[in-house]
Amino acid sequence: MRPAKQLSFDTISKDKFIAYLLSSKAKQEMVELCCRLTQILGLPRSTGQIFGLLYFSSSPLSLSQVCEMLGISKASASTGTRQLVTWGALRKVWIPGERKDYYEALSDFGQLLRGGYGTIVKPRMSSSIIRLKKIEDSLNDDLKSNIITTEDHKFIKSRLDKIKKGHNKLIRFAPIIEKMIGL
Amino acid sequence: MRPAKQLSFDTISKDKFIAYLLSSKAKQEMVELCCRLTQILGLPRSTGQIFGLLYFSSSPLSLSQVCEMLGISKASASTGTRQLVTWGALRKVWIPGERKDYYEALSDFGQLLRGGYGTIVKPRMSSSIIRLKKIEDSLNDDLKSNIITTEDHKFIKSRLDKIKKGHNKLIRFAPIIEKMIGL
DNA sequence: TAGCTTGTTCAATTTCTATTGAACAAACCA
DNA sequence: TGGTTTGTTCAATAGAAATTGAACAAGCTA
Structure with missing residues (x-):
């Protein structure tokens, strides 16, 4: 058969x-x-x-x-x-x-990494960062209306700046890291 | 009072x-x-x-x-x-x-990143890699006992090598990335 | 057209993780 | 010692995410 x-x-x-x-x-x-x-x-x-x-x-x-x-x-x-x-x-x-x-x-295994980075990390980062400006504004309002001391305002401002700086650094380095990850 | x-x-x-x-x-x-x-x-x-x-x-x-x-x-x-x-x-x-x-x-916000990398990514990576050698062995056994063709064996071997290579690359670059991430 | 194959979508379920209340341990005080 | 404050641990619960079955849509065949 x-x-x-x-x-x-x-x-x-x-x-x-x-x-x-x-x-x-x-x-x-x-x-x-x-x-x-x-x-x-x-x-x-x-x-x-x-x-x-x-x-x-x-x-x-x-x-x-x-x-x-x-x-x-x-x-x-x-x-x-x-x-x-x-x-x-x-x-x-x-x-x-x-x-x-x-x-x-x-x-190319690295493609997966890049895909994951692009669709998970990157968007969350940027959506978070968008709010930075808004936060700074309400912080300034708080200072004006004396809800917060100049000292504390300065401290919080410095921390916000750190985040901003870190974010910029990541943005700048991201393409390099992505290339390095190319397995 | x-x-x-x-x-x-x-x-x-x-x-x-x-x-x-x-x-x-x-x-x-x-x-x-x-x-x-x-x-x-x-x-x-x-x-x-x-x-x-x-x-x-x-x-x-x-x-x-x-x-x-x-x-x-x-x-x-x-x-x-x-x-x-x-x-x-x-x-x-x-x-x-x-x-x-x-x-x-x-x-130092980056400390968090490094901590997360060290306790989450790194150990999983290495525990995975430990098995690589074992897999290669059983793969060779399969080839010897004719369960798999030479051709397929070659293909699988090449993919395993890619993973190994990628892992080594990551290991080598990790310290650099860690430094760059220092926000 | 009806019938078959293949892939998608979504509500229901299962599975896993985070969170909590409560019991416990340790350190201090009187 | 007994009582108080503080932090930890763990079994039970609440909550979130993955997985599935089943209904559906699209394309082909006859």
Whole structure:
């Protein structure tokens, strides 16, 4: 009895590889390692696992394969991959004749760091900084209406300045750090 | 009617200042700003608030004052300050004749970053890296017992190497980054 | 068109973390 | 000693975030 559909060499080798990832002890350790690294950036565990799996997969995988191999739900896989794609850690691969989306990890691990920095740290920083000017204003008002002593006002002002200075420094150095992080 | 205990100038000015922190709109904004910045490092909100309060206080505050002014429990205040002290963001101040512990924030905001990096990122990194060697071993075993093709083995090996390389780079650059971050 | 495959979204649930109240320990005082 | 003040610890609770099942949308096939 012949298989209904003849398997190409590529398909066979791919299936073998997936079977390996599913069975091997090393695989679990690899995914776990990668997962841990990505979790440093504050990613959910499931998302970390997805990246780990794809980072060590020599061929792109579909969503359903990711679900099956990691034992997570379609929903998690969908949201996880989307996030990783927007961060630039994964990329969609179009396989001709296939209706499924396939994903592969960029070898540049640093892309993940940069993505995380750009979407988590940076916006929070700037949204915080926007308020600085407002705070300084109400602080000056407090001084004028004698709610606060000149001395205390001076102290608070100096601390605010420190934050401003630090922020500027970070802004200035950020591109350099980003480049250095390019793993 | 005279107050039972004559207040020194210092005490009066301090009480005034605390009243200011309690009442002012600017205070809430300041604490919130600082809180947000510290939360970037993954600190609990209450801990962030403690740091924010002390960062903008011109005099050291006791635990009970922190509780009262932030409306948090003794337990949170105790654990929060302890963590901040071990990170080097706060320091205990001994006031002669007082039985309470007083705390003040170090003006060096970067100390917090370094503390967070040292106690959160660094250990996770190294504990992850320890496993690298182990993974490589089981990978080689898999190759020998023909569970995996030479090709796939090569691919996985290259990805592991990338992680190793990236880790080394981070280790090498960490001190430089730490210095640059010194706000 | 109906039926099938694939991916997304969202309310409900589970899981994890932060926070708290209360019991405890330590140091001081009278 | 007993009482008071201060700080710590921990089990229980409240709160936030991740995960999921299920309903939905979009695209293809016949």
